[in-house]
Amino acid sequence: MHAQESVKPFVNAAAGTVAFELRGGRYSIDYVGTGTGTVDVKALGPDQSTLIPVGVTQITATTGHQVVELPPGLYSAVIATFTANFLTITRVPAE
Secondary structure, three states, rough: OOOOOOOEEEEOOOOOEEEEOOOOOEEEEEEEEOOOOOOEEEOOOOOOOOEEEEOOEEEOEEEEEEEEOOOOEEEEEHHHHHHHHEEEEEEEEOO
């Protein structure tokens, strides 16, 4: 049996940056919001302060879905200018 891992850094929240930890593996990133802007998932760099892009994780529409491979580590969801943001990042178990 595989343990479920899911984070919801934004639930009907204003734009901003929220940090969280991931175990690593394949993740489904799902987003719904209003207005215009960007949503990006970035890794915390080795200096523990710089956010580093982790590939194609930017969403620019009011709804978005991506599946990405991420190594274990600390991450931040960065949402700019969208409003009423809902973001869920869920680990997809390996079979």
